[in-house]
Every structure is written in structure tokens, then in C-alpha cells.
Amino acid sequence: FGNMSGFADEVRAAGLNFGFWIEPERWAQNIPVRKEHPEWFPENTTRIDLTIPAAAEHFHDVIADNVRKFKAKYIKVDFNASVGYDESGSELYNYCQVLNAQFERLRKEFPDLLIENCGSGALRNDLKTAMIYDHDFVSDNANPFETLRIRQGTFMRTLPGRTLNWIVMRPAPERRTKISDVTQVLASAAATWDEAALFDLDYVMISGLLGIPGFSGELAELEPEIKTRAASFVSFYKENRKFFSDSHVFLLTAPDSSVTDYEKYLAFQMQGDQTTDSLLFVFSDGASRRSVRNFRLQDLDPAK
Numbered sequence: 001f002g003n004m005s006g007f008a009d010e011v012r013a014a015g016l017n018f019g020f021w022i023e024p025e026r027w028a029q030n031i032p033v034r035k036e037h038p039e040w041f042p043e044n045t046t047r048i049d050l051t052i053p054a055a056a057e058h059f060h061d062v063i064a065d066n067v068r069k070f071k072a073k074y075i076k077v078d079f080n081a082s083v084g085y086d087e088s089g090s091e092l093y094n095y096c097q098v099l100n101a102q103f104e105r106l107r108k109e110f111p112d113l114l115i116e117n118c119g120s121g122a123l124r125n126d127l128k129t130a131m132i133y134d135h136d137f138v139s140d141n142a143n144p145f146e147t148l149r150i151r152q153g154t155f156m157r158t159l160p161g162r163t164l165n166w167i168v169m170r171p172a173p174e175r176r177t178k179i180s181d182v183t184q185v186l187a188s189a190a191a192t193w194d195e196a197a198l199f200d201l202d203y204v205m206i207s208g209l210l211g212i213p214g215f216s217g218e219l220a221e222l223e224p225e226i227k228t229r230a231a232s233f234v235s236f237y238k239e240n241r242k243f244f245s246d247s248h249v250f251l252l253t254a255p256d257s258s259v260t261d262y263e264k265y266l267a268f269q270m271q272g273d274q275t276t277d278s279l280l281f282v283f284s285d286g287a288s289r290r291s292v293r294n295f296r297l298q299d300l301d302p303a304k
Contacts, residue, residue, distance in 0.1 A: 019074025045084030
């Protein structure tokens with residue numbers, strides 16, 4: 001009932017594909033369907049009971065109808081509410097079986113649709129979701145360093161080619177105390193712009209390449225030379241897309257539960273599938289630069 005169709009057309013006119021962000025398991029308390037079919041909704045929850053066939057069909061139709069209506073090529077599936085108590089005693093097993101089946105059905109109906117899973121907010125990031133969704137979004141936090149810590153844990157259960165990273169930046173403010181000639185941008189340092197910090201542009205871009213890079217922020221306002229530099233990293237990713245999408249990661253530094261521990265090295269070895277190519281990512285911050293570290297690479301041919 002708004003202007004999203006017009007906005008979608010504007011996005012496509014700019015040469016882009018259109019998509020939208022949905023939370024299909026979260027149904028507000030006062031919507032008409034709750035009044036029409038109160039039996040579909042377990043008490044004290046926001047979810048619809050997918051084990052009821054008619055409710056499952058309605059769940060599917062809401063998503064499918066919107067994909068058709070807006071000619072979407074992408075949807076992000078989020079979930080920020082509790083699924084609540086399962087009175088059937090199946091601990092939501094039956095519910096999740098139907099949930100997965102509905103998204104598998106949508107994949108067949110819309111083979112060109114890119115489906116993103118909110119792997120952290122929904123706490124669903126496993127082998128089954130890897131077969132259903134194109135990629136996972138693992139954290140609202142967009143801090144270029146802290147997300148590296150989060151990806152350490154993520155790569156123990158999934159692949160970089162299925163892990164989406166947001167590069168969120170805007171022009172840096174005037175530097176009143178210039179201490180170097182490094183090209184800097186202002187990057188989001190948390191989940192919102194309420195917290196931000198200056199980062200080396202190369203650091204931000206390289207961090208984003210450790211997975212699937214996506215962009216947000218005030219990109220149009222960046223200086224031309226910054227756009228050109230950022231574009232060079234995007235070109236590198238596209239030129240090596242198969243390597244990035246098919247690779248796995250060796251953690252050359254141990255995962256740490258302290259996401260904000262900045263005083264250590266972080267090293268990742270990205271190894272291509274059915275290739276001898278490796279790409280080494282090494283990050284350091286603060287006092288860690290004063291020390292020398294040796295990293296033993298994995299799965300290399302000792303004769304070469």
C-alpha cells in the first residue's frame with residue numbers, strides 16, 4: 001500500500017536488481033490474519049504454526065506473492081523474535097522441517113532468486129541452511145575488525161563463499177591532526193552509525209574480501225580516488241570469483257571469544273577447491289605490530 005513498486009522500478013532503471021528484507025516468521029499481534037485464523041498462531045509467540053497445512057500455505061503465499069509483485073531478485077530472511085514453546089514436544093523439529101521445505105519450494109519456483117539467511121539473528125547456520133540459502137549474514141556489527149573475530153567462529157561451520165560481509169563507509173571528516181598519508185574512510189564501528197571510527201581504506205576493503213563483499217553507507221559522496229581504489233578490490237574479487245566462492249579457510253590464529261581484543265594478529269589462509277592456490281590474509285592492530293609472528297601454512301606441497 002506504499003510506493004515500493006515505484007521504488008523498485010527506480011532501482012532497476014539504475015541498472016540494479018531489486019530485493020527486500022523480510023521477517024516471515026514474525027507476525028504482529030493485531031494483523032487481520034490473526035483475527036481470521038487465531039488457531040494458526042501459538043500463544044505468546046510471533047510465529048505462525050507451520051505444522052498446520054493451511055498456515056504453511058499462507059506463509060508460502062505471502063512470500064511468493066511479494067516476490068512476484070515487486071519482481072524481486074533477492075530477499076533477506078531475518079528473524080529477531082522468539083519461536084516460543086513448542087507444545088507438540090518435538091522441540092520445533094516438525095516446525096523447522098516445514099520451514100525448510102517452504103524455502104526449498106520457493107527456490108524451485110524462483111530459480112533466479114537470491115535468498116539470504118540471517119544466520120546469527122535467527123541462530124540458523126548449519127549444513128541444512130547451506131543447502132537452502134545462497135549465503136548467510138552473520139552479524140549486524142559492521143566493525144571491520146570485530147567482524148573478523150566473528151568470522152573466525154563462522155568459518156568453523158561454513159565457507160567464506162557463503163558468508164556475507166557488509167562494507168559500510170562514508171567520507172572521513174576533515175583531519176585536524178594528520179599523522180599519516182594513509183587514505184582513510186569513516187566506517188561503522190558497530191551495528192549503527194551511532195558508533196563510527198576512522199579506518200584505512202585498504203584495511204576495510206581487504207577485510208570485506210574475507211567472504212562475500214557487500215556495500216552500504218554514503219558511497220556516492222566518496223572522493224573519486226577512493227572510489228577508484230575501492231573498485232580495484234571489487235575487480236579483484238570478480239576476477240577471482242570462483243576461487244572466493246569455492247574456497248575454505250584455515251584459521252592460522254586461534255579463535256577468541258573476545259571479539260574486541262585488538263592487540264593480536266589475526267591470520268586466515270583461504271584455500272581454493274581443486275586448486276593449489278591459496279590467499280593469505282593477515283591483520284594486526286595496535287601493539288601486535290611490535291612483535292614478530294611465524295605462521296605455518298596448511299596443505300602446501302612440501303616439494304614446492
